[in-house]
Amino acid sequence: MGSEDNWTSRSHRTAVRIGTAILAGEHPPGAPLHKEADLAAELDVSRNTLREAMKILASKSLVEVSPRRGTTVLPRERWNVLDPDVLDWSTTGLRDGSDLLEELLDTRAVIEPAAAEGAARHGTPADKARIRAAWEVMQSYADSDDIPAKVAVDLDWHIAVASASHNRFLVSIMGSIAHVLGEHLRHLNDREGNYEGNLANHRRVTEAIEASDAATARATMVLLVAQARSDTRRL
Amino acid sequence: MGSEDNWTSRSHRTAVRIGTAILAGEHPPGAPLHKEADLAAELDVSRNTLREAMKILASKSLVEVSPRRGTTVLPRERWNVLDPDVLDWSTTGLRDGSDLLEELLDTRAVIEPAAAEGAARHGTPADKARIRAAWEVMQSYADSDDIPAKVAVDLDWHIAVASASHNRFLVSIMGSIAHVLGEHLRHLNDREGNYEGNLANHRRVTEAIEASDAATARATMVLLVAQARSDTRRL
DNA sequence: CCTGTTGTATTCGTCGGACCAATTGCCGCG
DNA sequence: CGCGGCAATTGGTCCGACGAATACAACAGG
Numbered sequence A, B: 001m002g003s004e005d006n007w008t009s010r011s012h013r014t015a016v017r018i019g020t021a022i023l024a025g026e027h028p029p030g031a032p033l034h035k036e037a038d039l040a041a042e043l044d045v046s047r048n049t050l051r052e053a054m055k056i057l058a059s060k061s062l063v064e065v066s067p068r069r070g071t072t073v074l075p076r077e078r079w080n081v082l083d084p085d086v087l088d089w090s091t092t093g094l095r096d097g098s099d100l101l102e103e104l105l106d107t108r109a110v111i112e113p114a115a116a117e118g119a120a121r122h123g124t125p126a127d128k129a130r131i132r133a134a135w136e137v138m139q140s141y142a143d144s145d146d147i148p149a150k151v152a153v154d155l156d157w158h159i160a161v162a163s164a165s166h167n168r169f170l171v172s173i174m175g176s177i178a179h180v181l182g183e184h185l186r187h188l189n190d191r192e193g194n195y196e197g198n199l200a201n202h203r204r205v206t207e208a209i210e211a212s213d214a215a216t217a218r219a220t221m222v223l224l225v226a227q228a229r230s231d232t233r234r235l
Numbered sequence C: 001c002c003t004g005t006t007g008t009a010t011t012c013g014t015c016g017g018a019c020c021a022a023t024t025g026c027c028g029c030g
Numbered sequence D: 001c002g003c004g005g006c007a008a009t010t011g012g013t014c015c016g017a018c019g020a021a022t023a024c025a026a027c028a029g030g
Helices: A010-023 A036-043 A047-059 A084-092 A099-122 A125-140 A147-164 A168-189 A195-210 A214-233 B010-023 B036-043 B047-059 B084-092 B099-122 B125-140 B147-164 B168-189 B195-210 B214-233
Strands: A063-066 A070-073 B063-066 B070-073
Touching: A010 A036, A010 A047, A010 A084, A036 A047, A047 A063, A047 B047, A084 A168, A099 A125, A099 A147, A099 A168, A099 A195, A099 A214, A099 B099, A099 B168, A125 A147, A125 A195, A147 A168, A147 A195, A168 A214, A168 B099, A168 B168, A195 A214, B010 B036, B010 B047, B010 B084, B036 B047, B047 B063, B084 B168, B099 B125, B099 B147, B099 B168, B099 B195, B099 B214, B125 B147, B125 B195, B147 B168, B147 B195, B168 B214, B195 B214
Parallel strands: none
Antiparallel strands: A063 A070, B063 B070
């Protein structure tokens, strides 16, 4: 397994450009964008490519495009924030105060204990092996300075736990917030190293899941997220 | 209803066709689809339109299309199930046994109490007024036989609660599952009428939120979802 | 026989132009 | 002043073309 797409197509890049602009608040909701021909010219792409980009944005409910009325930016409530891309773009234009982080932590505090409980309850041996494997990799990186790698394996572990719950909604939610969570973890990690405590928390959850102890799995995961929250507060 | 909402664009319709086919399991994950030219011919659309449809599906992580390798169906874990469209499509191919309902209830049991608690904690007077208004409309429909209307106002109430939490993730999650939830509610409603009990549950939550009593709001919402679960089990 | 190199065909990515349909908004008529 | 019809605008779709990258096969060398 390796990496994601290093190369982005032109249509995808234009979607990103317009998407980030919208997320950054440059195009107020309800405001009409320029017509396709003009926009294509401005962004220096063909109308075809521009339309493909629009289809992406429309499929995320960021904009609505109707014949003869042009493309309008939808109100914030409408666009689906859980889309990984949308979530991704919103971090780039993330203004500091960022209730986003607080909301992320609240959501994690809700989702992750449920996922841990589900994993303990419904996880197959293979699922549990994957979780343990992820944890062992985490452990092996304990003394490493490779922050991105540490974050990656941390994320792997969380995703493995969610997957083991066999609840597609929880899995998808974790997958969605993974990127934002990754940035958050990176922020925490390169700040200072209470990595041992973090590792120990992960180990407790791992063992509880392996033992199919749903209550303990939930409880330990609650602690883990609470720890993350207090770590965050300290910055 | 017999239907005909066919003023949707052709590209969108194509996306729906392929999307539902994938969700129905006709195209096993990892399997390559036909090349663009062939697929376009099969579906009787131009390659341009087909590509726009593909952009939609790719943006939902249902498929991945790379140059020279063609389009392949991504593994189930990858595609974002919370996308309203994807969620919608998965219900069409939903066979009754389906764990989808069970997973939905599990997710609701996690999300909704948190939303209620958040609403009690962070809800503004306007938010609370909206929740109460929604509940009163629900009440006014108590003796009505207009199932769709009852479902609609029920959904309104739940969405109002989520909105009041001011957590964009919870809001978006509720918005995403609203459609499936609606179908579920319709199923429950036209089965039999314990609408009074349901209404009472909603009232308790509403009042707790109005009183900014987070603990009670959470507890009553837990009961509400549990009631929905037991009602479901009985069918 | 196996391995590394080269060449070619295939397939997606992008482009520009063209036409169609429908809706909007104007304009003239009653 | 209101109403109905006409025309312009704009998105929706199609077509044909070219380019670039690469998977695959043919080939040469060990």
